[in-house]
Amino acid sequence: MANHMRGTSAKVEVTIDLVAKSAGVSRATVSRVMNGSAKVSPERVRAVKKAIAKYNFTPNATARRLAGGQSGLVALLMEESSEEFFQNPFWGEVVQGFSAAITDAGMHPLLLIRPKSGTEESLFSTLRAGQMDALAIFSWHRPMKSFEKLLDPKMKVVLGGDLGGSKNFPFVDVDNIKGGYLATKHLIDLGCRNILTITGDLKLQSGRDRLDGYEQALKSSGLKINDDLILHGDYTQAKAESLVNRLISSKVKFDGVFAGNDLSAVGAINVLMKNGVDVPRKVKVVGFDDSPIARHNEPSITTIRQPIRELGAEVAAMILALLDGQEVENKVLDVKLIKRDSTSIK
Known part of the structure; x- marks a missing residue:
């Protein structure tokens, strides 16, 4: 997220970090104020808006996405029963980490829980109708090769876990x-x-x-x-x-x-x-x-x-990097007894 200050002889790059520093808040707070995605104290809202006006700051990455006809929707897809999703606290933490990172970036997370008995045709019709910009996939129980063939090649996809060694999509996993x-x-x-x-x-x-x-x-x-x-x-x-x-x-x-x-x-x-x-x-x-x-x-x-929460957040960060045209590499997070x-x- 960056633009340049006008009216000076040398262009100064204006970033969300500069706005945050000027307002005396974190990057996340600046994002929340711009997105209206969370409660922020009136004092901080005023400080952030003052800094935004001072530097004429606009979130260029989001603006580029919208200008390019993107919807701002990022889906998290998992193939699990409703019972497994709601009874296993692992999934709640993954979703929280993912959703917070996507929302803070000015986009909209969408959760899709697909039963293991569902058909791939119904899934892909849902994805096409929803006009998703990107897709995160967790807990996929079927061969990835057949799945890869059905995806829109323009769709940005990141896997939550090494789902069978896909060579087409990057992943974030734990060791x-x-x-x-x-x-x-x-x-x-x-x-x-x-x-x-x-x-x-x-x-x-x-x-x-x-x-x-x-x-x-x-x-x-x-x-x-x-x-x-x-x-x-x-x-x-x-x-x-x-x-x-x-x-x-x-x-x-x-x-x-x-x-x-x-x-x-x-x-x-x-x-x-x-x-x-x-x-x-x-x-x-x-x-x-x-x-x-x-x-x-x-x-x-x-x-x-x-x-767990970091896993969801890192998948979201990788998706955002892909949407901004960056190259990414597979990432493996450490574990501890x-x-x-x-x-x-x-």
């Missing part, structure tokens, strides 16, 4: 392999030798990568991979509960659990405790996400923290 490794290695360091994993949806790259990290940790510690201890989940609590119930009934022994996400960890803990298995004395459990349920569960859940009661004996 899922590292996360799976850290979770499993933590259990090994605590003495666990028969470690169960409840995978995420293996149609998703995140599920495959976390399983890869689990297997790498076992191999690096000299432990064998036992197929009986790899349960194919789908990131839901209900599926995790069903799988662990079945495993307990089959008398397979395990002393540690790496769950593909925090909801799956909650499911595993619920079943273990109902069957009289003490967590963490008998079985230790690690989740993935560091969503609010990991902190509030009893026992609180040791987990892999991924920067957060230790809590589900692996700690007090």
Whole structure:
């Protein structure tokens, strides 16, 4: 966002940063005042408007988009059931990070939740009718190649996650392999030798990568991979509960659990405790996400923290860069092990 001051012998570039500095506020506050997208105190509104008038500032990037016939709509598309979206706190944080960044840039976020049973024809007719300028895609459960062929080549697209290694669209992801490794290695360091994993949806790259990290940790510690201890989940609590119930009934022994996400960890803990298995004395459990349920569960859940809100915001930032004609590169965000009661004996 920049223009140049008139009436001076040398052109001075006027940016949103200069306006923010003059008004004594942040860039985000300047954007909110211009967009009317959030409550700002009257004093700050006056300061920002005074600085805008002083420098004759206009948000050129947005102006260029509108002048080019763009709608200002940016869609976030995910292929999930309504139950998964509303029950999994992960998605709420992703959407918040994405929406705030898009809104602060003077554009309009639009959320599209597509059921896994939906047809691609109905999806693309919706996208065409909506005249979207750009599209962010999360949690896509189908082959990307067929999807890529149906997209308008002029559409700016960014993937939330490495959705099967697309070569046509950039992505922002977290280091899922590292996360799976850290979770499993933590259990090994605590003495666990028969470690169960409840995978995420293996149609998703995140599920495959976390399983890869689990297997790498076992191999690096000299432990064998036992197929009986790899349960194919789908990131839901209900599926995790069903799988662990079945495993307990089959008398397979395990002393540690790496769950593909925090909801799956909650499911595993619920079943273990109902069957009289003490967590963490008998079985230790690690989740993935560091969503609010990991902190509030009893026992609180040791987990892999991924920067969920930042993930949504970074996808939005990449989309905005593409819309402004910039080149972008794939980005992978770091993860961290957060230790809590589900692996700690007090």
